[in-house]
Amino acid sequence: MIWKSPVAMVSTGLLTVAFVGVAMSAIRSHGATPAKSGVQRTGLRSGTASTARSTSFFHQAGFKTRALEHPLDPQLEPGDNLVPEKYRPTVMLKAREEFEQERGYRFNKIVRGSKEKKLIALTFDDGPHGEYTVQLLDVLKQTHTPATFFLVGKQVDKYPGLVQLEVMQGHELGNHTYDHVDLTQIPPELIGFELDECDKAIKRAVGVSPRFFRPPGGDYDVNVIREATRRSYVTSLWTDDPGDYAKPGADVVLQRTLDRLENGAIILLHDGIPETVSILPALIAESRKRGYEFVTISQLAKQR
Ligand code: NI
Numbered sequence: 001m002i003w004k005s006p007v008a009m010v011s012t013g014l015l016t017v018a019f020v021g022v023a024m025s026a027i028r029s030h031g032a033t034p035a036k037s038g039v040q041r042t043g044l045r046s047g048t049a050s051t052a053r054s055t056s057f058f059h060q061a062g063f064k065t066r067a068l069e070h071p072l073d074p075q076l077e078p079g080d081n082l083v084p085e086k087y088r089p090t091v092m093l094k095a096r097e098e099f100e101q102e103r104g105y106r107f108n109k110i111v112r113g114s115k116e117k118k119l120i121a122l123t124f125d126d127g128p129h130g131e132y133t134v135q136l137l138d139v140l141k142q143t144h145t146p147a148t149f150f151l152v153g154k155q156v157d158k159y160p161g162l163v164q165l166e167v168m169q170g171h172e173l174g175n176h177t178y179d180h181v182d183l184t185q186i187p188p189e190l191i192g193f194e195l196d197e198c199d200k201a202i203k204r205a206v207g208v209s210p211r212f213f214r215p216p217g218g219d220y221d222v223n224v225i226r227e228a229t230r231r232s233y234v235t236s237l238w239t240d241d242p243g244d245y246a247k248p249g250a251d252v253v254l255q256r257t258l259d260r261l262e263n264g265a266i267i268l269l270h271d272g273i274p275e276t277v278s279i280l281p282a283l284i285a286e287s288r289k290r291g292y293e294f295v296t297i298s299q300l301a302k303q304r
Contacts, residue, residue, distance in 0.1 A: 093218075093237065107225050108234040110212075113264030113300035120265040120292045121300045122147040123238065125176055125214065127271025128155050128162035136271065137165055139280045147171050148297045149271070150214040150236070153178030153198030160205035167206045172296035174212040174236060175199055183215050188223040195231055212236040212297050236297055238268040250275040257283055261292060264300065 097111060113119050127133045127149055140147055149166050151173055156163050166173060177183065178197035186194070199209050213233035215224055220235065228235055242256035253275055257267060269276050284294070295303075 093239070107229050108232075109237065110234055110266075110297065110301050111237045112239045112266055113295075114303045115263050117303055118263055118292045119295045119300055119303055120261065120263075120267065120287065121295055121297050122267050122269065123150060123174075123214075123236070123297065124148070124269050124271045124276075125150045126152050126155070126180060128159040128166070129272035130159060131272075132274060132277050133159070133162045133271050134165070135277045136280065137162075137169060137171075139277065139284070140171070141169055143281065143284045145284050145294045146296050146299075147294070148174055148212070148236075150174040150176035150212075151198065151202060151210075152176050152180045153201035154180070156198070156201040156205050163202065163205040167208075172212070172298055173202055173206070173208075173210045174214055174297065175202070175210045175233065176214050177216055180216045182217055182219050183224045184219045184221045188227075191224055192227040192230070195227055195233070199231075234301065236266070238266040240265050241268045244273045244276045245270050247273065247275060250279050254279040254283055258286055261287060261290060264303075265292075266297070266300065 093111065113121065122145065124133075124136060124147060128151065136147075139145075149163075149171055151163065153175075163173065175195060175198045177194040178201065179194060181194065183191050183194065195213065203209055211232075211234060213228050213231075214236045218237055220228075225235070239262070240257060240260040242253045242260070244253045257279075287294070
């Protein structure tokens with residue numbers, strides 16, 4: 001694992017944020033070319049498991065903004081779409097990338113892998129899910145397929161055993177916030193709290209901290225970038241969102257995913273969707289038939 005000193009990373013982050021500047025917050029747009037050092041800093045940090053259990057800061061603080069009036073109901077599962085996912089067409093992601101590159105916004109980000117190699121990454125968001133995660137893991141184990149799980153801290157606290165299983169089976173973990181809130185809609189001072197609480201939940205479960213972060217809904221702004229950079233996260237987006245959360249039907253999700261397979265693809269799927277479990281064997285088999293190899297986000301980042 002290639003590692004950069006925290007001091008160097010912090011100073012890079014401050015310069016980055018300063019460079020991004022006021023214009024960026026005004027237009028609420030997004031970061032840019034991944035800094036090379038960022039995509040190299042992959043893998044997991046070692047850490048000490050904490051026994052303290054956190055509760056949602058939002059509940060404690062009683063904030064009353066639009067986003068905070070709808071905390072995840074602990075009785076429901078992420079597959080119930082408590083915080084609706086938004087579909088972002090690939091063309092929109094590409095336009096955002098070009099916009100950021102034109103303006104020279106730089107922070108540690110991975111949107112795709114190398115276009116030269118037939119490596120692709122499966123990512124599963126919003127879990128762990130009490131019913132479907134174990135089924136996903138079974139398929140991945142049977143097919144010897146590595147994946148990356150972007151975990152919601154609150155779910156981690158509910159199902160730490162599933163997170164341990166993910167690590168034991170060789171998968172990578174990522175931070176997807178504690179409450180799965182739109183980070184651009186909460187007070188900026190709470191963004192870091194969302195990141196930290198998810199990090200702590202993962203540390204409690206498996207004793208390590210993830211290096212990658214994915215903002216819920218793919219929504220981020222200059223404040224989110226600042227907090228992610230301070231914590232040395234590499235923000236991880238995707239090339240392919242087949243929209244499994246909207247439940248368009250298993251065949252549709254499978255076909256959309258296969259239609260968009262390309263070198264370096266990062267495929268966005270979700271833990272709590274039965275159709276996703278059902279298409280996974282066919283998706284993996286057909287992808288391999290076309291010559292693609294599945295890797296984690298860390299491995300994909302190393303090939304850039
Ligand atoms: Ni999500």
